[in-house]
Each structure stands twice: as C-alpha cells, then as structure tokens.
Amino acid sequence: MKSPKVYLFLLLFLATSPAKSENTGQGGYPIYNHKDGTLTIPRVDTSDQVGRYQNVMFQFDPQPNVWILETFQSRESNGTKPHLRIAVPAVWSSRPTIPDQAELHVVGEFTCGRIGQINQRHTNNLFEIQITLDPLQPDEVCDHETRTFSRTIQLDVARLKAGEYQFSINNILINRTFTLPVDTIVADECGGNPEHDDSNCSVMFTGEVVELRNDDRGGYPVYNAKDGTLTRSRVWTRPSKSADIRMLFYALIHSTMHGHWKQQS
Amino acid sequence: MREHTALGPEFYFVFPTVTATHPVIPPNPHVTLHVAGEYTCGRIGQINQRRTGNLFEIQITKDPLQPGEVCDQVTRAFRRVIQLDVSRLEAGEYRYSINSGGVIINNSARFGEIGSFILPYDTFPNDECGGSSEDPVNSCIIFF
Numbered sequence: 001m002k003s004p005k006v007y008l009f010l011l012l013f014l015a016t017s018p019a020k021s022e023n024t025g026q027g028g029y030p031i032y033n034h035k036d037g038t039l040t041i042p043r044v045d046t047s048d049q050v051g052r053y054q055n056v057m058f059q060f061d062p063q064p065n066v067w068i069l070e071t072f073q074s075r076e077s078n079g080t081k082p083h084l085r086i087a088v089p090a091v092w093s094s095r096p097t098i099p100d101q102a103e104l105h106v107v108g109e110f111t112c113g114r115i116g117q118i119n120q121r122h123t124n125n126l127f128e129i130q131i132t133l134d135p136l137q138p139d140e141v142c143d144h145e146t147r148t149f150s151r152t153i154q155l156d157v158a159r160l161k162a163g164e165y166q167f168s169i170n171n172i173l174i175n176r177t178f179t180l181p182v183d184t185i186v187a188d189e190c191g192g193n194p195e196h197d198d199s200n201c202s203v204m205f206t207g208e209v210v211e212l213r214n215d216d217r218g219g220y221p222v223y224n225a226k227d228g229t230l231t232r233s234r235v236w237t238r239p240s241k242s243a244d245i246r247m248l249f250y251a252l253i254h255s256t257m258h259g260h261w262k263q264q265s
Numbered sequence: 266m267r268e269h270t271a272l273g274p275e276f277y278f279v280f281p282t283v284t285a286t287h288p289v290i291p292p293n294p295h296v297t298l299h300v301a302g303e304y305t306c307g308r309i310g311q312i313n314q315r316r317t318g319n320l321f322e323i324q325i326t327k328d329p330l331q332p333g334e335v336c337d338q339v340t341r342a343f344r345r346v347i348q349l350d351v352s353r354l355e356a357g358e359y360r361y362s363i364n365s366g367g368v369i370i371n372n373s374a375r376f377g378e379i380g381s382f383i384l385p386y387d388t389f390p391n392d393e394c395g396g397s398s399e400d401p402v403n404s405c406i407i408f409f
Contacts, residue, residue, distance in 0.1 A: 029313075029315070101295075110396075112398070113398060114396060114397045114398050114399075115396030136398060140398070142398075143398075146402075147395055147400060147405065148394075148395050148405040149393075149394065149395035149396040149405060150392060150393050150394050150395060150405060151390075151396070152390045152392060152393055154293075154352055186346045186348075187346075188299070188346055189343075189344050190342070190343065190344050191309070191342050191344060192304075192309030192343040192345070193308045193309065194307075194308060194337070194339075194341065195308075198341055198343070201342045201344065202342050202344075
C-alpha cells in the first residue's frame with residue numbers, strides 16, 4: 001500500500017468555521033424508529049478503523065427476537081482514496097473567554113466518486129480521522145476527471161489534558177502534531193457520583209471542581225471483529241407525540257455482519 | 266433502557282452562555298449550557314444532545330444504582346457544563362430543552378421547560394469546496 005504524499009503548511013490566517021462530521025445523517029448516532037421497527041446506525045467503528053461500516057440498517061423481528069441486518073455499506077480505508085495533498089492542524093486558544101478549539105484543514109483529490117462521511121475518534125493522544133470516498137451509484141458513469149476538495153474538520157478537544165497530540169487520516173499517521181496549551185477540562189462541574197466526595201458541590205456555579213463525562217467511546221457504535229459483538233452506547237428514537245427521548249443503554253448484539261443479531265441487553 | 270421519568274434528576278437552573286468574537290476570525294462561536302440540579306439514589310450518566318431544526322434536545326441521564334448497591338437516601342447536588350454543537354448553523358435564535366420540555370421562557374429554563382439563545386452569526390466554513398462528482402472539474406481551487 002502506497003502512502004499518500006502529504007504536504008504540511010501552516011495556515012495562520014485562514015478564516016474558517018469547523019465541522020465535527022459531515023454527511024452523517026442524524027449526527028452519526030443510531031436512531032430507532034418505533035413505527036417500522038428499524039434501527040439505523042450511520043457509523044460503526046472497528047478497533048482498527050473509524051467508520052468501517054456506514055448506514056447500517058436493522059429490522060427488528062419480535063417473533064424470534066432478532067434484529068435482521070437489512071443493509072450496510074462497507075468503507076475500508078486504505079489511505080490512498082481520496083488522495084490527500086495537505087493536512088494542517090490549527091489550534092485557537094483564547095482563554096479564559098473562549099475554550100480551546102482545534103481544527104484540521106485538509107485538501108485532497110479524488111476521482112470517480114464523492115466525499116462522504118467524515119468521522120473522528122480520539123484514543124489517548126491520537127485523533128483518528130476518516131474521510132470517506134463514496135463510490136458512484138451503479139447507474140452513474142465515471143468521467144475519470146480528478147477533482148479537488150477542501151474540508152475543515154473540528155477536532156473534539158473538550159476535556160483533554162494539555163500536551164501534544166497526533167492525528168491520522170484514513171489510517172495513515174500524519175507526521176505532524178498539535179499542542180493544546182492548557183487543559184480543556186471544564187471547570188465549574190461537580191457531583192454526579194455518590195462514590196466521590198461531593199460535599200463542596202452546590203447548585204451554584206463557582207468554578208472549582210472538575211469531573212469527566214461517562215462515555216469513553218464518544219457515543220459511537222463499535223464492532224469487535226474478534227468476538228462478533230456490536231456495542232451501541234446510545235440510541236435515539238424519533239420524536240414521539242410527547243417529544244420524549246428514550247435510550248437503549250449499552251445494547252449488546254451478537255452475531256455476524258451477515259446474519260441475525262440477537263439482543264442481549 | 267433509559268426513559269425520562271419524574272424520578273430523574275431535578276434541575277434547579279439552566280442557563281446558556283454564548284461566546285463569539287468575530288464572524289470570520291477564529292475561534293468559532295462557543296455555546297454552553299450550565300446545568301445545576303440534585304439527585305438521589307443513583308449517579309449522573311450519559312449526557313447526550315441532538316438538534317432538530319432550531320431545537321437542541323439535551324438528555325441528562327440518571328443511572329440507577331447497581332443491584333448490589335444500597336441507596337443512602339442522601340440528596341446530592343451536581344453541576345454540568347454542556348457544550349452545544351453549533352457548527353454549520355445559520356445565525357438566529359435557537360431553543361434548548363433538558364430531558365424533554367414544554368414552556369418557552371427567555372434565557373433560562375427549569376426542568377421540563379425550554380430556553381433559548383441567539384447565535385450571532387453563521388458558522389458555516391468558508392474555505393471548503395468540492396467533494397461531489399457533480400462539481401465542475403476546476404471549481405475548487407485552493408489558495409494558501
């Protein structure tokens with residue numbers, strides 16, 4: 001596999017606005033439709049790739065109590081498509097008024113297709129970015145023209161320690177890092193867990209105690225190829241009459257990507 | 266399964282903060298919801314959000330105690346600061362609800378109510394282009 005040639009430039013004066021993800025319906029989170037019993041998962045991660053499967057749809061069959069895999073798209077990142085030309089990080093730090101923000105400016109080329117989902121996840125000091133090249137539809141004809149694209153990807157740097165961070169794009173580690181100058185852990189939070197000493201936590205915001213959020217995978221579904229499990233930490237339902245939001249918590253489903261998935265919890 | 270009920274956390278106040286510097290100069294607008302409340306017998310779990318139109322729906326989960334745990338009936342306070350995803354939005358007024366809501370009031374909300382905030386300018390990227398096979402070949406030219 002040939003790595004794309006990557007040029008790095010510093011974009012100090014580029015005025016931009018960020019994007020956490022792109023072209024992911026419903027923000028990338030699973031949605032369960034009460035009416036027709038379908039569960040749509042825009043993005044499923046594996047241990048070695050962000051967004052390995054996309055637009056996965058299950059149909060629930062109550063009689064044998066199984067979820068039937070109806071459709072999914074396989075998107076394997078090999079680092080060559082789309083072809084990246086530039087990937088530049090930029091960090092904005094203007095505390096105390098505005099928390100730190102980090103962006104990744106990417107320029108590349110593609111042929112025969114279109115830019116699809118752009119996903120990210122963060123593990124330790126590594127941000128993994130996936131820029132998907134969706135193939136043309138079966139009835140579309142490729143004109144073999146090479147087209148340029150430019151994207152600004154907002155990196156989720158909330159609740160991180162100050163320090164140096166790496167990033168990869170489509171499984172290619174970019175030889176460039178960015179630095180968070182200060183911790184981005186939110187002050188003014190406290191309480192929420194009876195095991196912690198929250199005796200100083202009141203309902204008044206005073207800016208003193210810090211605590212972390214509770215979803216270590218960022219809320220996205222993860223497929224484990226080794227044991228065949230698909231773990232979804234959060235499922236939204238479409239708004240009902242009372243606009244209620246329900247969540248199936250840690251729905252654990254077993255089977256293979258081509259068969260029936262039995263709901264465990 | 267986590268369904269909102271009256272036994273969830275009780276919220277004393279919710280207020281938004283909007284920090285914005287300039288329409289075209291980074292950093293981008295930053296919008297946070299400050300939430301304070303109390304809970305008994307459990308712990309604060311996932312905090313999720315989604316946006317439909319101009320409404321941000323926030324879910325603050327109260328996870329129950331584990332089967333082997335005993336509730337001490339102590340009421341505990343908590344505070345959370347929730348960053349709203351306001352990227353790629355048009356300027357204007359946006360509403361927010363915490364664990365489902367109903368009545369609109371200005372710039373603050375209690376449990377079961379909806380508040381609002383103003384996004385002062387658009388947050389669409391201005392240096393993005395291309396990405397579709399329908400685009401003309403030379404329509405996306407990058408300058409540095």
